[in-house]
Amino acid sequence: MNITALFKLVPDLVEELEIDDSGTALDMEWLRLIINEFDDHAVEEAILLKERSEATVTVIAPDNEGVDDVLYTAAARGADRLIQLMGDFEDGVNNHALARAVAETIKGIQTDLILTGVQAHDDLDGSLGPLLAEYLNMPYIGYVSGVELSDGIAVVKKEYPGGLIGEMEVKLPAVLGIQAAEEPPRYVAVSKVRMAMKTASIEELEIADLDPSGGPEISRMFQPEVGERATMITGDEDEIAARLVEIFKEIGAL
């Protein structure tokens, strides 16, 4: 059984996001990147499946600053093969382009199951999983929080609103959008990651030109604007209380 887990790096919200001069994209210069949380769960689910069923796990990620550290961490967690997609990813790409690039790569490696995060906070053109499944002509199930593998099929748990869970069977190969791994992503000791940096190797695969067609064109990106109806009252407690009383009187509430 060959399992492929796919992750991408997304802006880390620990830093303020800034819009670049074009006004249509994030300023990448000060951006800190972090593994998409749902993708982290996809990698974890792949490792958990490997531990249960002796599968081989390949982890694929597009090139970005710091991606090699995350790939080596995946190796320290138990991934067998690390693939870094080399291309013009630096300024960010939409999921249509990324899905096409990944689909081409995956056609070259034999895989039975593809796991990716169900969503990411920079999915401006829909999530990656369904696009990837379309380009690979495979079935897709999203919002998955549990996977059991048996001969040629996977039985998956899919989450529905209202706390409902559906159990369904899918023929392999298939693409799954992981909502949550069966156990939270494990912490690996820094010493193990450092060891993986010495023993594991990252295969760099050049990809053909990125094709973003089908995705949206961004005309303007901006910070949420303050609504005109909101009034911020400043001052100490007494001042704020006095002003509130005034306002209540003005609008006839008192």
Add this chain to the structure above:
Amino acid sequence: MAVNQAKQAVEFSQSFYTSLFEVQDGERFKNCIQCASCSGACPYGYLMTMPPGKMIAYLRADLFEKVLTNDTVWMCISCYACTEICPQNIPVTPGLMTRAKEELLLAGNVPDELQDALMNSQRYGNPLGESPRKRALWTKGIEPEIPILRQAKRPVDVLWFVGDYASYHPRIQITTKAFAEILNTLGIDFGILGPEENSDGDSQRLAGESGLFEMLAEKNGKAFSKYQFNQIVTTDPHAYNAIKNEYPALGISYPVQHYTEFLRERLDDLKPLLKGNGHTRVTYHDPCYLGRVNEIYEEPRELLQAIPGVELVEMAHNRSTSLCCGGGGGGMWLDGFQWEKAHTRTTEWRVRESLSVGADVLAVACPYEAPRFEDATKTIQGASSLAVKDVVELLLEAMEEKAD
């Protein structure tokens, strides 16, 4: 198969036992007389499935894997109470407990909340998960401006290693700002690293993450080496302990003082500035990494007694028998886990002790402590009038004019 497993278990116990000898004075583990003083002195020993003494017994019986299958090792708050009391002077905390946590961590047997703090330390250089770029944000608005060495571009006398909680935690920022004001008043030529500073890593090390500790120490070492200064001062006993006792083995050697030592040396300059605010009964809590580990007991007391009107009263647990706030050795990031096991907190016991000696103020000297003890004053009946203040805050208050 079973024979093989048994053999592996024996080998694991023996290699673990041998690894303890590499710790300073580690050969003394051979001298354990199974008196169980360690287990008795441990604040949480009573609820550990495997308190330290029993761990050593299992280790000697080649049954150490049984120790690692239960998670009560994570009740260890690395407070050195066991190490202090051991009649054979065995390094129980730095040897046995820290090594056991390392093995648990490598095996992936780590409580989730601790994982988060470790991951944050890896990613952001601080366990709180705050932006490293905002590490010096607390300095905003302080006059004269706190020099950040990268921008100041000049040698300073004192490099102030601020530390994680002192930089980011809103309660500890009060202490941090008080220390800045005292440094400025005394005319000390000092600077900070700001965003270049990383977590000292000591609590991560004692939580079993030695690789992360080395990574953080190397980053700090690199930052230290860029600038010229005569000594390091810190308000954080954990940073103090790391820089003084652990960094030198990594080739990072600088003279370092805890602020209580630094200010005690300058007491002649400080004393005329202390006016006092009337009679106050103050009791002092010895932080584990200032007291037991580094034997700094008198300096903070001398500073407190220099304040006119302060009457220093001692709690039952004082100096080498001080009772840990529960924050050490990863405890700072295991509150939920430990509450589930204990349904009590060492801070609550400590606040009761403060009340029993009639203290108005519980004085502390470590950035872990003020928020932990303040939290306990909210749950212990009759404790709402007990103020928790860092020694540095009490000094600054005494330097300021009375409000009334």
